[in-house]
Amino acid sequence: MKKSLSDINPLLNHVGEDVMGFLNEIQLKYPKAISFASGRPDEDYFDLKDFSKYFDLYVKTIATSEKKSKLKVLNSLGQYNRTKGIINTLVAKYLYKDERINVKPEDILVTVGTQESFAMAILTLCNRNSDVIIVEDPAYVGITHFSIIAGYQMEPVPVNQDGISLQTLEEKIKYFKTKGKKVKVVYVIPDHQNPTGNSMTLENRHRLLELAMEYDFLILEDNAYSEFIYSGKKSLTLKALDVNKRVIYLRSFSKTLYPSLRLGAMVADQQVLNNGKPEALSDLMAKTKGYLTVNTSSINQAIFGGILIQNNFSLKKMNNEKVLSMKRKRNQLLASLKKWMDVKKFPWAKEISWNIPNGGFFITIYVPFNVTKADVVFCAENHQVIVTPMSFFYLAKGGSNEIRLAFSNIKDHEIESAIKNLATYFKSRITNH
Numbered sequence: 001m002k003k004s005l006s007d008i009n010p011l012l013n014h015v016g017e018d019v020m021g022f023l024n025e026i027q028l029k030y031p032k033a034i035s036f037a038s039g040r041p042d043e044d045y046f047d048l049k050d051f052s053k054y055f056d057l058y059v060k061t062i063a064t065s066e067k068k069s070k071l072k073v074l075n076s077l078g079q080y081n082r083t084k085g086i087i088n089t090l091v092a093k094y095l096y097k098d099e100r101i102n103v104k105p106e107d108i109l110v111t112v113g114t115q116e117s118f119a120m121a122i123l124t125l126c127n128r129n130s131d132v133i134i135v136e137d138p139a140y141v142g143i144t145h146f147s148i149i150a151g152y153q154m155e156p157v158p159v160n161q162d163g164i165s166l167q168t169l170e171e172k173i174k175y176f177k178t179k180g181k182k183v184k185v186v187y188v189i190p191d192h193q194n195p196t197g198n199s200m201t202l203e204n205r206h207r208l209l210e211l212a213m214e215y216d217f218l219i220l221e222d223n224a225y226s227e228f229i230y231s232g233k234k235s236l237t238l239k240a241l242d243v244n245k246r247v248i249y250l251r252s253f254s255k256t257l258y259p260s261l262r263l264g265a266m267v268a269d270q271q272v273l274n275n276g277k278p279e280a281l282s283d284l285m286a287k288t289k290g291y292l293t294v295n296t297s298s299i300n301q302a303i304f305g306g307i308l309i310q311n312n313f314s315l316k317k318m319n320n321e322k323v324l325s326m327k328r329k330r331n332q333l334l335a336s337l338k339k340w341m342d343v344k345k346f347p348w349a350k351e352i353s354w355n356i357p358n359g360g361f362f363i364t365i366y367v368p369f370n371v372t373k374a375d376v377v378f379c380a381e382n383h384q385v386i387v388t389p390m391s392f393f394y395l396a397k398g399g400s401n402e403i404r405l406a407f408s409n410i411k412d413h414e415i416e417s418a419i420k421n422l423a424t425y426f427k428s429r430i431t432n433h
């Protein structure tokens with residue numbers, strides 16, 4: 001008799017749409033279509049040829065400052081290493097210089113990107129039976145899908161033009177209390193949110209911090225896009241405003257540098273109770289990380305360390321051109337939308353609108369019809385444009401009339417014709433011919 005294999009974790013099938021899989025497949029199937037699908041950084045600004053230069057600079061600097069031979073430093077980079085990271089002092093300087101976040105190196109963990117930080121934070125902090133994780137809705141699927149697979153209870157709270165709805169947040173916290181459950185963590189992307197492009201106002205940032213004190217929860221602040229600001233003043237992060245240590249700060253270097261570095265930073269400077277005894281949260285996170293990835297690649301940390309040393313601990317100047325280029329793309333996208341969906345010229349466009357993000361990689365378009373996977377395929381095949389239905393990112397039912405456009409990895413000269421094609425598709429969908 002044939003032995004059957006036992007079933008896999010059934011929660012894997014509770015993850016809604018395989019967003020990444022679907023979008024990757026469609027991009028491969030229609031390679032000539034212009035893709036607004038994924039928020040990849042612009043490859044024109046990857047300077048991978050300089051990797052070895054940065055690596056060498058790090059090795060030389062450490063050899064000099066620690067009075068070691070270069071070979072000894074090199075060998076240490078080939079070895080297992082500190083779980084919290086080896087470049088924490090350099091990252092602390094960077095966080096202060098670029099983000100006004102004042103933190104001790106031992107409260108930082110250098111992570112394998114923000115994706116690892118999500119796993120570390122949730123596995124370290126939350127109890128599957130009694131805790132609830134609140135997430136913005138729509139949200140970045142990296143955290144929602146991880147939490148589903150790992151069996152944690154999540155609750156969506158709508159995100160609007162000013163950030164997460166604080167009124168709904170408060171109502172939900174109270175509701176869960178009546179059910180004997182605790183909202184332990186609230187996950188937000190205050191700056192240029194993925195997927196909507198919206199940002200939290202300063203007033204709401206202060207109020208969210210107050211609510212965290214009032215209802216005793218921790219905030220997971222995902223800060224992947226704040227450097228990409230195109231109009232107005234860069235907002236202070238929640239962490240920079242966090243006098244009561246309620247914020248765990250997650251920084252990704254995938255967008256500002258390169259996703260292949262797989263590097264992020266987590267700031268966890270709070271004391272928490274572990275079995276009734278106070279302990280540094282960063283140490284507990286490190287304990288979890290030890291069983292996730294052991295340590296973040298020392299070779300990649302050395303490259304990033306060299307970048308920080310070379311740039312005097314600030315990435316602003318280095319990224320200036322990149323941010324300006326992204327701003328041009330956003331402006332061109334907005335101008336093209338205005339031109340090809342102008343209601344005065346095109347009456348069919350009267351129920352189409354969009355937000356105007358002041359930074360980041362994404363924009364939301366509102367349309368008067370349901371956007372499905374079939375629409376994405378049809379649009380790619382017949383109009384050579386790939387977009388993402390916003391419903392992919394909702395935990396609750398929502399977003400059926402919304403589309404996310406990611407403009408970060410599109411060539412400037414492709415934007416207008418792609419939007420013109422998209423307008424043709426919208427027209428055919430609205431007028432039925």
Ligand SMILES: Cc1ncc(COP(=O)(O)O)c(C=O)c1O
Binds near residue numbers: 189253254259263264
């Ligand atoms: C909001 C947000 N957080 C985190 C990430 C992923 O970060 P990392 O590559 O550091 O894991 C992304 C990538 O798209 C993102 O949009």
